[in-house]
Each structure stands twice: as structure tokens, then as C-alpha cells.
Amino acid sequence: MSDDGKDQSINLSHEKADLLPNTSNTVVITYTPQIQDIITCAYFQVTAAGGNELKFSAKGVALGFDVELSAKSMHFGEVQIETETNRILNVVNNSDLPTQFQLQTDQSNMFSFSQTVGSVKPHSSTRIVVNFAPRRTGNYYERVFCVVKNHKVLFVDLLGTCFDILTKPIPLMQKHVDIYRHKVVMGAHNKTNLKKLVDSNASQSSLNEIIDYEYEIPMDDLSQVALHKEML
Secondary structure, eight states: OOOOOOSSSSEEOOOOOOOOOTTOOOOEEEOOOOOOOOOEEEEEOOOOSSOOOOOOOOEEEEOOEEEEESSSSEEEEEEETTTOOEEEEEEEOOSSOOOEEEEEEOOOSSSESSEEEEOOOOEEEEEEEEEEOOOSEEEEEEEEEETTTTTEEEEEEEEEEEEEOOOOOOOHHHOOOOOOOOHHHHTTTTTHHHHHHHHOTTTTGGGTTOOOOGGOGGGGGGGOEEOOGGGG
């Protein structure tokens, strides 16, 4: 009844049958959702020649995969130039079915992954090694998105600082990124101006757009921060 044909989640095994006296017939209703958090409701009417009419409904809610990353922020600390360090990121699948994932990241940058595409078994996890190998001094930040099949997009923030014998920047922390993002959302900062600061190699003012005064970090000692294109 009132079926526009757009939602194919609820299907009947058959719609017609012959009933002998004092017998019954079983109709199997199959619910196969395709989109997470979508509520499907279908109404049916059973008619018989010379008999009464019956009405019933079938309803269902599509539950998505329960997938998460082991961390939303990973700080690699202070790394000396021409050296590297790594951290472990787990893609955790708490669902009863296997799922696939893909990390959206540049192939050649300061942060690299042991794998960017893979699958996770039910009630299991996949371990990914994230490597930080800076090639020049400064603060580095990148937000990496993780696309999971039939699930909302996940992300993890990667931060690290590179120093040498002459230059040791004040480390960029997650709270600085959060403050900057909040101010951008509220319209207090212009991301275009920040990009100009980064591109101009301004060593004293690049973090001024990110760090709030309440943290009392001396602005004169702040070095350039290298932002991923997602922030610019």
C-alpha cells in the first residue's frame, strides 16, 4: 500500500497463493537495509476473493557498524631532524560483521601509514603503524580521515615537532588546534590569512592564529607550523 518503489529494504517471498480449505500459507518478509539509521516502514493489505481484508505493517531500523579508532589525536613529541618515530593506531570493529576501511592521506608527507586500505574482522582490530619523519624544523599537523563502509567518517589528528641544534620550536599541542578550529567555526579567524602566514615563513606569528592567550605561551618563541591542506 502506498509503495513508491524507492525503498527496497523490505521484500516478500511471494504475493499470491492458493489456499485450500483449513490450510495456511507462510509469507517470508525479508528486511535488508542499505543505509545506516534509516527507518523503513511498509504497509500491506491482504485480500481474498469473496473474503475479508487484512492489513499489517513491517518496520525496521538499520543499525550501522560499530567501528572506532583507538585515538582521535596522536602526538609524536619532539623529533630531531633526520630522525623518525612512530605510533600505533588501531581500527576497532565491535560489530558482528567484517568491514572495510580506507585512510585518506597523502602518499609522501611527514606522516606515513603502514597501510591505508584494509578490512577488520568481527569483534577484532587492525593495527596500523603511523610514522613521523620530518625533513625540516617546525611544527606539523595533519587531520587524516578514515572512510569505513556503511559507517560515518572517522578522523585522527596527527601532531609533531621537529628540532635541530639551532632551532627548537615550542611544541604544537592538540588544544591549540582545537582552539583554532573553534575560532574558525565562530568566524573569529580567517584561514586564508593563516595560509599566508605559513607560506611566508613567519617564525614569530604563525601560531598566533592558533594559540589562545589563556595558555600564556610566549609568542616571541613560537615557530612556523606546517598545516595540512585540510586546514588551509
